[in-house]
Amino acid sequence: MAQSAPYKICFVPKSREEEEEDSKIYKRYREIIAKLPTTEGWSGTLYQYQGFWYDSELTSGGPLAVQDHFKPKPSDILIASTPKCGSTWLRSLAFAVMNRESHPPSDQQHPLLLFNSHHLVPVIEASLYNDYVNDNRIPNLDILPSPTLFSTHMPYTSLPQSVTHSETTRIVYICRNTKDTLVSWWHFANKFRLNISLEPLQLEDAFEMFCKGMLSCCPFWDHVLGYWKESLARPQNVLFLKYEEMVAEPALHLKSLAEFMGYPFSSMEEREGVIDQIIKLCSFQNLSNLPVNKTGTSYPGVSNSFFFGRGKVGDSANFLTPEMIEQLDHITEQKLHGSGLTL
Template sequence: MAHNAPYKICFVPKSREEEEEDEKIYKSYEEIISKLPTVEGWSGKPVYQYQGFWYNSDLVGVGPLAVQNHFTSKPTDILLASTPKCGSTWLKSLAFAVMNRKTHLPSTHQHPLLTFNSHDLVPVLEIRLYNNNLNGNQIPNLEILPSPRLFGTHMPYTSLPQSITHSDHARIVYICRNTKDNLVSWWHFVNKIRSNISLEPIKLEEAFQWFCKGMSVFGPFWDHVLGYWKGSLERPRNVLFLKYDEMLAEPVLHLKKMADFMGCPFSLMEEKEGLVDQIIKLCSFESLSNLEVNKGGTSHLGLTYNAYFRQGKVGDSANYLTPEMIEQLDHITEQKLHGSGLTL
């Protein structure tokens, strides 16, 4: 099994002066964060509120600030965005397979997705690349990565660096999911994190209250979704807005749409040769969840990667939420999205 995720090449040894400079920069961000509103979060770690959204201090450290100040997008960059537990593992797998199909045929036994979890192939900017907790106060050198570069983020649209949101070329693919499934999926995931650090599971009722108040990680959920939705209306050539539920229902249609948007459409020959179906099969829940790397590999959170694969179904939340909870969530969703043209 491969040990080093491809993005690790960004962290090359630096001179003593450069190291000290990085440390000074990260210290200044820590000072800013120490003055922000902070509460204990779902996973037992503090969460701080920055520019209207909540961040887990352990999960991202000062990552969002570092991304804003140090990440410069290139015209060929593609950013895959979502709130957690909205299908980002699947989206990353699909986008990676689409972008790299010339060098890595989806049918090959040497495909990187068979060796690496997709979060290692498409690193999240604020979690994997600019997180001081994870990288020992080192600012990555992303120039080393070959173009086109593929990154992930859970940051809200309004907090993204201007080099992305004001670029005529850089593209964002956003995936969202219906509110109820997102809440239940995140609740399960958080309890895996809590169990990993020997904490009692959080009760669904408690998680529900937090979620409704907008205090989920990278939340409020509705504001997050709306930010990217508005971005997709204002800049349709730069922001593609996808719904997990619809992608699951019509994967071929959405994969072709995504490939077009990413600037690498499928040729008629590729379609005839079954390449679209091969990618969908390679990236399917059944396929990915049964791989050795995703059953036994460990993520940066100290969780085994199988924690990222629970069911991947639509509507599972009905097995957990009470009718009252469903009604309340539907009501909030309707209120928040009113007049936006978006339904979830």
């Protein structure tokens, strides 16, 4: 029998008056959403909100509710990214780092062996403030242990002031090579479409959507630049990571991640191989073969297995045409020009 996600404890019983108030809040959000610009997306209608496109997270009120109600505690940490940039891996690494005292990476009952990282590090707009998933209920985050790890795909410019104006809340952002992000997203989209009996999405169509920025939480380049610029302005609050660099030198970047989070590895832990144990625990080979990630689900209609793609750096070269590669490289160079960021 599947275990309930640990974060679900924040949905405590409410009085009838409180439930009615929550329902009114989401009704107001749906009225706002109904007036937003729309376009056809890869699995239905996309809605444009504050310069970015959203699908089901927005239609379920998630981002709007986050902006109004999400108030992290000072010690909480937020994992951010666009979809398909390695966030499942990063969430797992961050959870293992933060909880290694109570759950050593060698623990045979480690939470990461029993739960998908979406259940351990909830996506705030999709898991916590999503009225479709949680029946019009606003969560009580005070019940969650402190500190808590959260995650998001929302752009920096749409995060609530409780995060962007905080001097203590830390954000870890991960980005990925533009071409690999597109191909990973395309694979994910077709797994989902197959699951709901839709025809596969042609790569040419996915490419056009991506270039036009008409995917959930996109335009991609605007999303990345928002967090990049903030990491330069507030390096003590925003850590900017690149997926390719983490794959190349996981131990080096895991140490940097732990230090930024406030959980540095001791010299004894390094000698005892704790860093390597966490890397092994959170590896694609290990997590993708767990029963919970082969057959379990984190969202309605989305198997946990969908979150484990090939994950190979440069794999896009096996799918994109030379013309596609050239066009994406040109767009990326134009969008990032003068920022100091290269992808």
